[in-house]
Amino acid sequence: MEATTPESSGTATFQVTATGRGSARCGRLRTLHGEIETPIFMPVATAGTVKGLTPKQLRQEIGAQILLANAYHLALRPGAQIVRKLGGLHSFMGWDGPILTDSGGYQIFSLAPLRKVNDRGVDFRSHLDGSSLFLSPEDAVRVQVDLGVDILMVLDECVPGDAPRGDADRAARRTIDWAERSRRAEITPGQLMFGIVQGAAYSDLRQQQVRELVALDFPGYAVGGLSVGEDHETTMRLAEETAAALPADRPRYLMGVGRPEDLVRFVGMGFDMFDCVLPTRNARNGTLFTSTGPLNIRLARHAEDAGPADAACACYTCANFSRAYLRHLATSNEMLGGQLASLHNLHFYLRLMADMRAAIAADTFAEWSAERIAQLTQGVAND
Amino acid sequence: MEATTPESSGTATFQVTATGRGSARCGRLRTLHGEIETPIFMPVATAGTVKGLTPKQLRQEIGAQILLANAYHLALRPGAQIVRKLGGLHSFMGWDGPILTDSGGYQIFSLAPLRKVNDRGVDFRSHLDGSSLFLSPEDAVRVQVDLGVDILMVLDECVPGDAPRGDADRAARRTIDWAERSRRAEITPGQLMFGIVQGAAYSDLRQQQVRELVALDFPGYAVGGLSVGEDHETTMRLAEETAAALPADRPRYLMGVGRPEDLVRFVGMGFDMFDCVLPTRNARNGTLFTSTGPLNIRLARHAEDAGPADAACACYTCANFSRAYLRHLATSNEMLGGQLASLHNLHFYLRLMADMRAAIAADTFAEWSAERIAQLTQGVAND
Numbered sequence: 001m002e003a004t005t006p007e008s009s010g011t012a013t014f015q016v017t018a019t020g021r022g023s024a025r026c027g028r029l030r031t032l033h034g035e036i037e038t039p040i041f042m043p044v045a046t047a048g049t050v051k052g053l054t055p056k057q058l059r060q061e062i063g064a065q066i067l068l069a070n071a072y073h074l075a076l077r078p079g080a081q082i083v084r085k086l087g088g089l090h091s092f093m094g095w096d097g098p099i100l101t102d103s104g105g106y107q108i109f110s111l112a113p114l115r116k117v118n119d120r121g122v123d124f125r126s127h128l129d130g131s132s133l134f135l136s137p138e139d140a141v142r143v144q145v146d147l148g149v150d151i152l153m154v155l156d157e158c159v160p161g162d163a164p165r166g167d168a169d170r171a172a173r174r175t176i177d178w179a180e181r182s183r184r185a186e187i188t189p190g191q192l193m194f195g196i197v198q199g200a201a202y203s204d205l206r207q208q209q210v211r212e213l214v215a216l217d218f219p220g221y222a223v224g225g226l227s228v229g230e231d232h233e234t235t236m237r238l239a240e241e242t243a244a245a246l247p248a249d250r251p252r253y254l255m256g257v258g259r260p261e262d263l264v265r266f267v268g269m270g271f272d273m274f275d276c277v278l279p280t281r282n283a284r285n286g287t288l289f290t291s292t293g294p295l296n297i298r299l300a301r302h303a304e305d306a307g308p309a310d311a312a313c314a315c316y317t318c319a320n321f322s323r324a325y326l327r328h329l330a331t332s333n334e335m336l337g338g339q340l341a342s343l344h345n346l347h348f349y350l351r352l353m354a355d356m357r358a359a360i361a362a363d364t365f366a367e368w369s370a371e372r373i374a375q376l377t378q379g380v381a382n383d
Numbered sequence: 384m385e386a387t388t389p390e391s392s393g394t395a396t397f398q399v400t401a402t403g404r405g406s407a408r409c410g411r412l413r414t415l416h417g418e419i420e421t422p423i424f425m426p427v428a429t430a431g432t433v434k435g436l437t438p439k440q441l442r443q444e445i446g447a448q449i450l451l452a453n454a455y456h457l458a459l460r461p462g463a464q465i466v467r468k469l470g471g472l473h474s475f476m477g478w479d480g481p482i483l484t485d486s487g488g489y490q491i492f493s494l495a496p497l498r499k500v501n502d503r504g505v506d507f508r509s510h511l512d513g514s515s516l517f518l519s520p521e522d523a524v525r526v527q528v529d530l531g532v533d534i535l536m537v538l539d540e541c542v543p544g545d546a547p548r549g550d551a552d553r554a555a556r557r558t559i560d561w562a563e564r565s566r567r568a569e570i571t572p573g574q575l576m577f578g579i580v581q582g583a584a585y586s587d588l589r590q591q592q593v594r595e596l597v598a599l600d601f602p603g604y605a606v607g608g609l610s611v612g613e614d615h616e617t618t619m620r621l622a623e624e625t626a627a628a629l630p631a632d633r634p635r636y637l638m639g640v641g642r643p644e645d646l647v648r649f650v651g652m653g654f655d656m657f658d659c660v661l662p663t664r665n666a667r668n669g670t671l672f673t674s675t676g677p678l679n680i681r682l683a684r685h686a687e688d689a690g691p692a693d694a695a696c697a698c699y700t701c702a703n704f705s706r707a708y709l710r711h712l713a714t715s716n717e718m719l720g721g722q723l724a725s726l727h728n729l730h731f732y733l734r735l736m737a738d739m740r741a742a743i744a745a746d747t748f749a750e751w752s753a754e755r756i757a758q759l760t761q762g763v764a765n766d
Binding site for chain 2: 047048049050051052053054056078082085086087092093304306316321322324325327329331332334336338339
């Protein structure tokens with residue numbers, strides 16, 4: 001695995017292919033393992049597996065184009081060096097399409113006990129075995145180079161959505177410092193490194209983060225630290241402001257969100273890439289997303305319902321199984337329940353993204369999105 | 384669902400297609416949902432799902448011909464009437480091939496607390512919610528008629544392998560009485576009802592059971608109450624004696640066993656049908672069956688092993704994933720670990736049965752089985 005300094009510009013890797021009256025756009029992002037079409041949703045494969053689904057199902061039943069894995073989790077177990085020896089993460093997990101890894105900043109700040117941040121990096125304890133570890137920005141890059149991923153994220157410092165200004169300032173300054181150091185670190189030719197905008201709930205701080213990150217000329221920009229405790233209105237406002245400030249010729253990735261109707265809104269703001277555990281985590285808890293809102297499949301009212309989870313859905317689950325059967329699996333705690341619901345939910349999310357791309361290309365996104373959001377949020381009556 | 388009295392003879396539904404120098408034989412069994420080739424292994428779908436696998440995977444990746452479900456479990460949850468209303472078990476679980484259900488006798492005697500057997504049937508409490516229930520032999524038949532399965536089993540009384548003679552006699556007499564009553568119960572035309580030989584570890588009792596059951600002219604005969612506590616040698620002796628006593632023109636089903644090498648031995652005795660939870664249960668615990676014996680995938684020695692679980696296996700799991708990845712999934716308690724191991728183990732079992740059918744057809748079973756058993760049992764060194 002030959003390493004080199006990053007190319008100065010990512011413009012060539014991303015091409016906006018359609019824009020319309022609003023801020024939503026379609027694009028194409030070239031990676032080492034193929035092109036992806038944006039706006040796109042990345043199924044979450046934290047530990048090198050999308051929970052409950054095979055790569056074959058992801059490709060054939062769901063149409064996944066790119067997966068998201070987590071460098072922190074993989075570095076702790078099985079270890080980046082082992083994955084590297086085994087030919088890299090693609091080979092390890094049997095997925096030949098693009099992979100993006102989060103650096104693990106968010107995980108260290110949410111999972112690891114006794115963490116201590118200083119300018120050099122983060123001292124923390126493994127959430128698995130309590131062992132003492134240290135991660136610098138350069139370490140985070142090296143882990144992702146070892147994993148051999150297509151898109152790697154810089155290490156950032158996350159603060160809660162309601163962090164006081166002083167904390168937010170410190171974390172923001174450190175995030176920029178770490179981004180600079182990461183940008184200078186060696187990566188594999190063709191790998192794309194994305195910077196991450198932090199800034200808690202402070203608009204001016206996020207704007208400043210954008211300016212400083214853009215000066216580092218990353219091939220893509222992520223927005224982190226949203227939907228971490230602040231109210232929904234604040235999330236939407238900060239997301240919109242930040243998207244507007246980011247350069248139009250680079251992909252914009254909003255990390256870790258959200259519900260289907262939120263994705264439609266974020267695409268309307270000009271975001272291109274998303275990941276979220278909701279479709280798979282909620283599936284395992286018995287919630288299926290449908291064209292008319294979420295469905296709690298455990299409820300007794302589904303016990304004799306021969307209809308599919310979503311009559312408008314063409315996925316394997318909806319084509320072959322009734323709500324009654326899915327309820328039976330969920331109430332019996334059968335593995336297949338979570339699997340079939342995960343398959344449906346990811347299919348639902350990816351189909352929603354495809355519908356968005358079509359609406360943007362036809363320049364009907366504004367009308368389409370208003371209608372679709374109304375359908376998706378017609379109420380919990382569905383439950 | 385029209386009901387009728389059973390046809391007097393099952394001869395037409397089963398055809399022995401190959402025999403050789405020993406007792407092993409190939410056959411073909413016609414059911415309402417298609418023919419199956421024997422000797423055959425039936426993946427276990429207790430609650431209407433093979434744990435961790437979709438019907439599509441069972442068909443395409445594993446080549447399953449027939450599944451086994453459990454009438455007791457399905458009657459308790461979701462209820463046989465509900466399954467019937469939803470079009471029967473095939474439609475409910477999305478499996479269009481043959482299904483055999485066990486009556487639930489074994490489950491009542493192993494799972495249900497406070498059971499009381501009398502000549503009318505069994506009083507017991509649901510292992511799910513403790514509710515008081517009663518099941519007669521006629522009830523057990525009706526549940527399986529409601530489920531719409533292809534092969535239904537009579538209700539039997541199971542006793543432990545080391546039961547005293549008096550208990551074994553009483554249970555045997557009741558099992559025959561119940562078999563007579565079941566045989567008179569109405570079933571759906573084309574459904575096949577199998578009798579079950581009990582008799583604990585008493586050879587003469589089992590021989591008497593065979594005579595009395597055969598007088599009732601079932602289209603197939605099962606042997607129950609083996610591998611329930613008695614020593615392995617006793618199991619093998621009783622199985623062999625019982626198989627030899629059963630009529631050659633009816634399928635012989637040995638219930639609830641066993642390890643791969645045991646299946647080879649039982650086929651050598653003339654058994655045709657098998658079911659067992661081992662391939663799926665052990666898979667979820669990290670044991671993969673291989674051509675050279677079982678493999679504990681959790682062991683540290685597999686951590687950097689890029690090879691497949693079984694180099695001689697062509698299943699999806701072995702074609703795409705390393706021992707290192709399977710170990711990672713198992714030690715991380717990822718769902719996909721159990722799924723991929725279950726897929727492999729069932730593929731392994733069904734491939735073993737197909738190999739046996741080929742060896743029998745070529746009249747090389749004796750030599751083939753000696754060699755294969757030696758390979759399969761070459762020791763735990765493999766672990």
